[in-house]
Amino acid sequence: MSWQPNRRSDNTLQQQIVQWITANVERGDWAAGTKLPTQRQLAMQFDVNRSTVQQALEELKAMGILEAKVGSGVYVTHNSWHALIQQTQPNWQTYIETSIHKPNYHTIQLINEYEQRKDVIRLGTGELAPSLLPTEQIEASLRELSFQPKALGYSSPQGNDQLRKAICKYVQKRGIPAEPQNVCIVSGALQALQLIAVGLLEQGSIVFQEPTSYLNSVHPFQSVGMQMISIERDVQLAQTLAQRKRKKQAVFYAIPTLHNPTGHVWTTREKEQLYEACQASRIPIVEDDVYHELLFEEASPPLKAMDNSGQVLYIGSVSKTLSPGLRIGWLIGPTTVIERLADIKMQTDYGSSAISQEIVLHWLQSGKYEKHLAGLRQQLQERADFTEQLLKEKFTDVANWSKPRGGFYIWLKFHEPLVDKDFFMKLLQRQVLINPGYIYDPQDHQHIRLSYAYATYEELQEGVQILHECAVEAIGRKSK
Template sequence: MMKRIDPIQINWKPAKNKVIPVYKQIIQYVCDRVASGEWVIGARLPSQRTMAKLFNVNRSTISIAIDELTSYGIISGKSGAGTQIVSNTWALMLPTKPSWKKLISSGYFQENNYRLQQINQLEFEPNIARLGTGELDLRLFPQKMWTEVLQKMSTEITSWGYAEPLGILELREAIVEHMRQFGINVSTENILVTSGALQALQLIASCMLKEGSTVFTEAPTYLKSLQMFQSAGLKLNGITMDHDGLEYWKIKNQIKNSESSILYTIPTNQNPTGITMSDIRRKELMDFCIKNRLPIIEDGAYQELCFDNDQFKPLKSIDDNGMVMYLGSASKTLAPGLRIGWVIASKPVIQRLGDAKMQMDYGASSLSQLVFAEFLKSGKYSSYLVDLKKTLKKRRDNALECLTKYFSQLATWNKPIGGFYIWLTFNESIEVDDIFERALKKKILLNPGDIYDFKHNRSIRISFAYLECDEFKESIKKLALLLMDK
């Protein structure tokens, strides 16, 4: 006769005033009950809705805890049987076995925000509409040009040795020529080729800023969605924006020590808001930073994606004092998988970053460097950008028309002059966390604004770069109907 398993009883609530996140308190509570034998294998947990009431938390918090407990192998959802305790071995791990859970949480590199981890995984789900993704539509890749370049490379490349510490000279020479159109006049000694602009940020965080330093940045910002700066013991300080860009004067009273502060900014087609800093504001910002001895990291990932031939000069182009480290990238224009980025800075800075990079990976991919150099030198890259910007402008206009048609009563938004993004803010009656989960059931993946901000907001990042016009219209219509059906 099968032994009867008593139903699980919960007479506990997490402390919301603790430093430990509520979902982690819930995880620990479940583990403790299993380890003590109070909750046995086969015991069934209450529904997520019921647990949310018992713990007095949102269902999204319960969902996070359930996902992590499932990843440990402690619980499992079985069809028709709900969520059950399936193992107690995690708590009874023998001393001779490595405690991987303890080891993976002991490194200095912090975990991404849970929602961001979830998005990173869901982006690879089949048949999902990525309405906020930071990636260019793969169908826009210039396949014909790529084939031509590779065929040329196949006859010219005779060896595959390590590249020079600062990157292959041929590529650095091509970047020097390419950046002149933006008013940036430097030599090859001022350029370091990196594995994407993201590695450049890692290099700066790890070898140029001491622990406790303050990184000023726009609020919201792409940087807030990363953990590399916080992992290095740096403090992020968000500064608000208006339609002209960063409100730099709000930094003044917060600079305690210019030697331990730096500014990170995306002045052109900012991620996630799409705001482009005006020329007047750029000049004022440079004057402010020079006066206050505040170095600048300028992220130019979207610099080349201004529509209608609008050209806003990079901060680096008006930098006569070596204040600016400029980051460039091929990830947002050509292909993220190429993993090609670059830093433009004074020679001592480039030498320091280059030395650190050699310790990390001993050089970016030689093939990627040579291929991108050929794209630049042959004129194929410039030709491709002309067509790409026409396509993106068409998609932006389509996105704005769709939003006007379906979201006029639900939200407000801006009109970007280029890039990928529209920053959409919902009316007060709408909560993004709830929308995220409901949209996911309709196979629509959103990027909530909280990922990028320093405080709670009701915004989402909309991308018009990944979906074709008809696909975008269908997804935005579904989302609007979902909201009106609440």
């Protein structure tokens, strides 16, 4: 062992000693458990002060490469290789923990994981069952379509021109006047929210929402520094908005038709009151209207239909009605806003799938889409009636609910606050997956979002039975 540090090096003597010992461990010359010479011996060999050796060894101990055994000496640790890997690789955990985007709640991570398993009964899923998807008709559409070479390339920033024209014609039936320049094709409603968050709002802006909200289960606004403020829609709404907004930028996120997760449908007057209250404080409204086509009754006009000043940003999508895999939605708003968001979209994904856009265009122009919707609503109505009958047979003593008016969900409320993480996990152990109320409102331990849209009739029957058994068991534990 004849090595000595170079006194002309830019590195300090201590740094060179640390590097030399580390290199010996990396090469395997000093295996795990190897005992090092004493500090005095090393100081003599390196021709340095003993304090320099001591400081180098302390640094190596802190790195986890060396360890001291009282009364015995200093040794290479048994996990030295792992410690060296940590020293040579980026600390990815630090990168993860300090990144901008917030992680999902653990419950939602489990939901996302278990939704991929075939042995789980999915009682909370916000998705159509495979049997409800028009798979054969979409396959037939692909055979009917004739693609031009340009259609297989990147689309324009705002999306396929013909599709935007078709969407304008389609939303006119909802009372929404729009031109193609007012439309941006997005990869689902969630991307629309993400674009709004990063493209229109400054950090620290306020996003008003109802106390129970889908936005609490995802983080498009929270992850870029927005303040989420839950607010009741009451007679004092205009005054409350003005007080809470102060001088900050703000938007109001609303799902007036078949609210997610409660299934509530606003009256025309409720829509007017929100619009007027936000107009008084010059607060834009983000209207998420992805469920309205699944309403079992005739829908009243959306907020966007009463908008004569460009105050409402309107979101639509085929993910809940035709296929989530197509990843096609749309955002309607003032031209300057749409151009801004389209520019950001091109910077993130260079446009939604051109083939998916062609499929949706074909379905809108051919009338297949509205024909499909009529049949889908009927099937969902039958599923809702079936599930509600199961609830009437088993749950009247332990919970209550409102008759579903469309969409996918029944907002089931237990008489007691038993819906916690433990309740969720006990159901999961029995292969039943629910969406508990606390992912939409952290203080809500009485509700679950019960979906009748995904599970088979047999699974609905079995799942509701297991849900009842777990609820009765939880109530029994609480009463002791």
